[in-house]
Amino acid sequence: MSSTGNKDFRDQLGKFRLDSIGGPSAPPIWSQPPPESTPVPDGASTPSSRSKRVSTACDFCRKRKKKCDFRYPNCTACTRAGVRCTIPPPGPQVANASVPRDQLENLQKRVRWLEEVVRRKSGIAVAEMSTGTPVDGEGDPDWWYQVPAMVATGGNRPSTASMPSPGSGGSSVTAGPAGSESSTGVGTELPNVGEIFRDQLEHRRPSVARPASAPRVLRLSSLEEAERIAGQYFDSMGYQYPFMSRPEFMGHLRHIYTGGVPSPEVHNAYHIILAISLLIGSADASQAAEFYHASQETLPLALQNEDLAAVRALLGLALYTMFATAGPSIWHVLGATMRLSISMGLHKARSYATVAEEETSKRVFWSLYNLDRLIASTLGRPLGIADEDISVGLPRELNDDGTEAPGASAMTIPLQVMRLRQIFSRIYRYLYSNLPRPSPQEVATMLGQFRHEVDDWRMTAPVYPSALLYSTSYYDYLYYTTLLLMYRPSPRNPTPDVTSIVSCGDSSIQVIRSYWDSYSVGKLKWIWLTLSQVYFAGITILWCLEQNARSLRESRPAPWHPEEQMMRRGTQAVVVLLEEFGKRHPGVDRLAETFRHQSTMIFSQMAYQQQQIERQDQRQQRQPQQPQPLIPPQSSITLAPPPQPPVPLAPVLDDVLLVDGSGAVPMIDPQMAEQLFYSYNWFQEEMASYYTL
Structure with a gap:
């Protein structure tokens, strides 16, 4: 300790009455030796008892030039006279008084030990605080004895303030109303015991003040x-x-x-x-x-x-x-x-x-x-x-200055997105869970209710002029991605009806259009989330087209009738976007090639089926109608259907509608298209491996 520090400490020490240990009055706690000091045998004198006492006569005794007995807080003379016992301010005679070194060291050790006890018990770093700093809100460190009463009243851990301390994370303390308990003293509801004991159960680190400064700071040019x-x-x-x-x-x-x-x-x-x-x-x-x-x-x-x-x-x-x-x-x-x-x-x-x-x-x-x-x-x-x-x-929709402006604040768009996410969450939990599969009637009813909520959300969405793009096109994008989540095949709705197929196809085209618009103006975000949703919308279009092909094979009308040019442009846009992703992220080129191959198969099958339908119509028009001869009834015999002819594979996506079936192009098995039945497992595993998900 420096000489200046010793002088200041002695100045403060001279204000107190330091009685020797074992004196007639009980010594203050800070004058006792620290717990880690070596015990002294019985009968032996301690260093403190042998040390010189540091004291100052009170003003009353000094004026009367009488001996002061230095009793604290009032000496005997002041007590008899009924006056306040005061001492003079520290002066040269106090500053120069010798103070035993071991007494100073013992006091310093004692202070450090008590600061550590407080820190361990309550998590308050009092060593870093100035004397007198308020520590409200930290609570009683020894509150375990109050747990039975808390359980009886339904209260929480007691605190010295109504609000938790910053970083404590606890809820505000609200005691139950008086008289709400029964005569036995047991509350009507049991408290959350986990919250009462959470500090002890989790063995968490106490909240401590962060440093006042940080390491190096990177700065831009201005x-x-x-x-x-x-x-x-x-x-x-x-x-x-x-x-x-x-x-x-x-x-x-x-x-x-x-x-x-x-x-x-x-x-x-x-x-x-x-x-x-x-x-x-x-x-x-x-x-x-x-x-x-x-x-x-x-x-x-x-x-x-x-x-x-x-x-x-x-x-x-x-x-x-x-x-x-x-x-x-x-x-x-x-x-x-x-x-x-x-x-x-x-x-x-x-x-x-x-x-x-x-x-x-x-x-x-x-x-x-x-x-x-x-x-x-x-x-x-x-x-x-x-x-x-x-x-x-x-x-709430608050502006930066704290004023509330519904529909016209910086929180207008985030709040609208949060409302949609709540609908989105209920759709996801209903359709994508391991609960028993509901009946088609129940699914149709629930999808109708969800569709009404989503449509109502879009119709009531406010336009925020300060961010027109986000309050119009961004809303449309969120609207169609929610419809995709709702209508695509799911664990609880694996075979969507015609309405779902049509909604999936139309929504997929709109999602791709929004991404293509961003790409055209150079604002597309080349992140894995965008990649996932682009591929998601593209494969949904292919699935809807495959459903059309399946219906035609089964002699049923096609459920989805998209605008031909818009549908083809949407599919081609997916191919271009996937190829652009492949230039920026390794591994996506394989995904782009897979999608190109899948789309080529689907369009080839569509072209081939369309040609077969047209040829059949032409043959029916050429052949005259003849009366059917009467055939005597025979026993029913089930014959195996003839094998379907191979489908010509279009070599280029832009020429998929120009296949003439002459056999000059490679041929594929039409059953290969069945493998496109809307499975995303492979894609999700690829994204997880490429992007540490």
């Missing part, structure tokens, strides 16, 4: 460039997943570019958002990877506590892995994020200290909900949380 790149993110992904506040992020951005040093959570958010935006804008992938690696330097610090900063960090990581082929699995990241948000209680309706805190929590949770539904349905996997377990309401 603040204007950084604001432009960040604006691209908020003008696209921000309308779908509003877990990051635009004004808050831009404020941190300006702070960084004016020389400020960000905190770890701000450091992580700044780098991961810019990395996502650089990928969206089709910029240099190496620059985006640079920002991503910089965000990883503070990711452990951003995730050290259970708070909104940790959930935001994981959501940013999930979005980046959705756009990049590097990084962890988005499926695993979303699973961890959903568990963290549930542990924090974000899925529950509860009270908050401010409206801003409540809306921030809602936006974070519903962004996670939206992303969870999208990825789960795309990969054919279970949802992260059931809708029945969610009680928190949707966010």
